[in-house]
Amino acid sequence: MRLRAPEAHRSNAVHAGAWWLWALGLAVAASRTTNPLLLGLVVGVAGYVVAARRTDAPWARSYGAFLKLGLAVLVVRVLFSTLLGSPLPGTHVLVTLPEVPLPEWARGVRIGGRVTAEQLVFVLYDGAKLAAMLVCVGAANALADPARLLKSLPGALYEAGVAVVVAMTFAPNLVADVARLRTARRLRGRPTGGVRAVLGIGLPVLEGALERSVAVAASMDARGYGRTAAVPPAVRHTTTALTLGGLLGVCAGTYGLLAVEGAGYGVPLLAGGVLAALAGLWLGGRRTPRTRYRPDRWGPRTWLVAGSGIAVAALVVWASAGPAGDALRPGVTPLEAPRLPLPPALAVLVGLLPAFVAPVPKDR
Numbered sequence: 269m270r271l272r273a274p275e276a277h278r279s280n281a282v283h284a285g286a287w288w289l290w291a292l293g294l295a296v297a298a299s300r301t302t303n304p305l306l307l308g309l310v311v312g313v314a315g316y317v318v319a320a321r322r323t324d325a326p327w328a329r330s331y332g333a334f335l336k337l338g339l340a341v342l343v344v345r346v347l348f349s350t351l352l353g354s355p356l357p358g359t360h361v362l363v364t365l366p367e368v369p370l371p372e373w374a375r376g377v378r379i380g381g382r383v384t385a386e387q388l389v390f391v392l393y394d395g396a397k398l399a400a401m402l403v404c405v406g407a408a409n410a411l412a413d414p415a416r417l418l419k420s421l422p423g424a425l426y427e428a429g430v431a432v433v434v435a436m437t438f439a440p441n442l443v444a445d446v447a448r449l450r451t452a453r454r455l456r457g458r459p460t461g462g463v464r465a466v467l468g469i470g471l472p473v474l475e476g477a478l479e480r481s482v483a484v485a486a487s488m489d490a491r492g493y494g495r496t497a498a499v500p501p502a503v504r505h506t507t508t509a510l511t512l513g514g515l516l517g518v519c520a521g522t523y524g525l526l527a528v529e530g531a532g533y534g535v536p537l538l539a540g541g542v543l544a545a546l547a548g549l550w551l552g553g554r555r556t557p558r559t560r561y562r563p564d565r566w567g568p569r570t571w572l573v574a575g576s577g578i579a580v581a582a583l584v585v586w587a588s589a590g591p592a593g594d595a596l597r598p599g600v601t602p603l604e605a606p607r608l609p610l611p612p613a614l615a616v617l618v619g620l621l622p623a624f625v626a627p628v629p630k631d632r
Contacts, residue, residue: 517541
């Protein structure tokens with residue numbers, strides 16, 4: 269394998285599932301810390317890889333939207349904490365807002381009152397963690413081709429995957445239509461703001477969306493979408509039990525990994541749930557006969573991309589249980605300046621590997 273990444277083409281492109289594994293690994297790492305320095309490092313790693321390896325496709329523009337969404341979540345979290353108060357004790361009072369008197373049955377709820385520095389710092393840490401996780405999901409949306417991801421789904425998830433992919437591609441196409449119509453109005457000397465401009469842009473956008481929906485429905489019908497095969501009742505019941513049990517195990521195991529005290533039982537539950545869910549999906553695929561044209565392969569570079577995300581998650585989870593665990597969650601009572609722990613920071617930097625091993629898009 270060459271040291272320099274080759275130009276991307278159909279046969280060597282990174283599998284869409286690998287991008288999601290990489291992004292989810294970064295999201296797991298972000299969920300294990302409230303340290304703003306580490307969270308900023310996670311966002312920086314995700315942004316650098318997106319800038320280095322995204323294409324000009326419509327879905328690749330979603331990263332900026334997720335960045336704005338993360339900032340909006342952070343702002344809303346701070347506003348709600350400021351207006352509704354927080355039970356977190358604090359001694360550094362920044363401002364005292366007028367407090368709204370509430371009836372006796374609303375005891376424990378407060379509107380207004382004291383706003384402390386400890387309260388704001390805690391909310392900023394907590395909101396930054398959620399914002400960083402949203403940014404990681406945005407990175408996966410910007411790098412993974414939804415159509416190729418749909419092609420790689422098991423047969424049991426094909427119908428649900430089609431609905432998700434259609435929903436994911438609708439918004440970028442809508443944004444592209446709005447930008448195209450605004451440019452056309454600007455070139456004709458017409459205004460692009462105001463109620464009249466919104467009506468002049470909105471109606472053609474809705475008309476185009478309706479035409480696109482009819483075309484998608486016709487193409488799905490022509491390809492035999494929704495056809496099923498005869499499956500014995502015992503196989504259907506076994507599939508349902510394995511899938512539901514596996515998904516419950518995955519949820520419980522994921523909660524254990526994300527919680528500080530549940531790392532011991534999280535891994536076995538997650539592993540058992542994944543195995544049961546995979547078995548259920550394999551059996552469920554017999555109900556939906558499908559063929560794949562030129563399926564995507566997992567080459568060495570794809571494995572490196574997926575492995576880097578898994579390594580980031582595993583190393584940060586391991587570091588959170590060691591001596592660096594306290595630095596991952598800086599204290600707010602009393603206030604203390606966050607410090608950057610070296611082992612978790614180096615673990616997050618492993619996530620930069622796709623920027624060097626993934627094939628370079630043709631437009632770069």
